[in-house]
Amino acid sequence: MNIWLVMLIGGLITFGMRFSFIYLFGKLHVPETLRKALHYVPPAVLSAIIFPEIFLRDRQLDLSLDNQRLLAGLIAVIVAYLTKNTLVTILAGMLALLLLQVLL
Amino acid sequence: MPPEIAISKLIDSRSAKKEFMSEQAKNFWAGVRAELPLLIGVFPFGMIYGALALNAGLDRSASQMMSSIVFAGSSQFVTTQLVHEAAPGFVIILTIAVVNLRHMLYSASLAPYLASLSTRWKILLSYLLTDEAYAPTIIKYERDGLQPFTHWFLFGAGLALWTNWQISTALGIFLGTAIPESWSLDFALPLTFIAMVVPVLKNRPTIAAAFSAGIVALVAYSLPYRLGIILAALVGIVVGTFLENKTHIKPSNPLPIQANLRDSLDDSSTTKER
Numbered sequence: 001m002n003i004w005l006v007m008l009i010g011g012l013i014t015f016g017m018r019f020s021f022i023y024l025f026g027k028l029h030v031p032e033t034l035r036k037a038l039h040y041v042p043p044a045v046l047s048a049i050i051f052p053e054i055f056l057r058d059r060q061l062d063l064s065l066d067n068q069r070l071l072a073g074l075i076a077v078i079v080a081y082l083t084k085n086t087l088v089t090i091l092a093g094m095l096a097l098l099l100l101q102v103l104l
Numbered sequence: 105m106p107p108e109i110a111i112s113k114l115i116d117s118r119s120a121k122k123e124f125m126s127e128q129a130k131n132f133w134a135g136v137r138a139e140l141p142l143l144i145g146v147f148p149f150g151m152i153y154g155a156l157a158l159n160a161g162l163d164r165s166a167s168q169m170m171s172s173i174v175f176a177g178s179s180q181f182v183t184t185q186l187v188h189e190a191a192p193g194f195v196i197i198l199t200i201a202v203v204n205l206r207h208m209l210y211s212a213s214l215a216p217y218l219a220s221l222s223t224r225w226k227i228l229l230s231y232l233l234t235d236e237a238y239a240p241t242i243i244k245y246e247r248d249g250l251q252p253f254t255h256w257f258l259f260g261a262g263l264a265l266w267t268n269w270q271i272s273t274a275l276g277i278f279l280g281t282a283i284p285e286s287w288s289l290d291f292a293l294p295l296t297f298i299a300m301v302v303p304v305l306k307n308r309p310t311i312a313a314a315f316s317a318g319i320v321a322l323v324a325y326s327l328p329y330r331l332g333i334i335l336a337a338l339v340g341i342v343v344g345t346f347l348e349n350k351t352h353i354k355p356s357n358p359l360p361i362q363a364n365l366r367d368s369l370d371d372s373s374t375t376k377e378r
Contacts, residue, residue, distance in 0.1 A: 044340025051318030
């Protein structure tokens with residue numbers, strides 16, 4: 001599919017979701033379960049992207065210490081937990097990966 | 105009517121009008137100011153996005169236009185990743201939809217405050233409704249309640265972020281070509297997501313949602329069209345919701361401020377215990 005069409009549809013869907021309740025306020029009741037479920041979207045989606053990025057190497061599970069992205073990722077998790085700062089986390093993870101690539 | 109009274113009336117109505125205008129401007133600039141610290145954090149992401157999009161094989165104009173057509177950071181990063189992996193269009197669209205689902209939550213939580221505005225305002229403010237514009241605005245509404253011009257605050261915050269996002273994207277596209285391959289710039293993407301997800305992991309259902317989604321993503325990685333991501337996300341969402349229903353604890357929120365709001369919006373009394 002053409003990337004412009006993908007962007008256009010993706011953009012319309014995104015706008016539709018932002019507009020949904022603002023437009024339909026009072027006309028639409030959100031079921032409690034859906035409201036609960038929405039809270040789990042960010043951790044679920046983000047983890048689904050993170051895990052393969054750090055645990056897989058050449059599409060194979062790699063839990064060894066040679067897996068630099070896994071180590072750098074774990075360092076980033078710790079930094080994120082301690083600082084709760086996005087930029088510091090990214091910098092720490094990138095720095096960790098660079099150092100591991102140089103050292104190992 | 106004696107002229108001096110007429111004049112003083114005129115001055116009164118003028119100053120009233122000026123007051124009226126300045127209320128809008130005051131709220132607008134307060135929104136911009138509240139957004140400033142967030143802009144400092146967002147700017148590098150715009151640059152990283154611009155560089156990554158180019159790196160993934162999108163051309164310059166598509167990379168730039170995505171920042172105004174979709175205008176949602178994490179879904180733009182995900183799209184970039186999927187384009188890089190040559191995923192088909194329908195999977196990209198589906199993933200954008202899942203990643204941006206949380207905006208419905210923001211929409212629901214701001215809806216009562218924006219209910220009296222014209223449709224034009226609602227369209228404009230909806231377009232500008234990002235995580236970063238939502239956060240300061242909902243804090244403002246919770247603190248001050250519904251005031252006549254607070255939507256200008258959201259407008260100011262949203263427009264500031266929008267402008268910042270377009271400029272930083274452009275700069276990233278401009279500089280992207282200069283960043284050497286050996287820097288492993290693509291790793292910035294999962295790192296960004298780690299930084300976003302870790303602070304949210306505050307209770308068992310959320311942690312279970314994250315881990316079950318992650319594990320399913322690993323197992324289902326070889327599914328065609330990168331459908332693994334969508335399957336994994338759905339499993340995580342179901343696991344989290346199921347555990348929450350079972351343990352009757354309050355969910356962890358994407359943004360902590362939503363906790364109060366959920367209670368105040370909720371007409372059923374299920375979440376009233378605090």
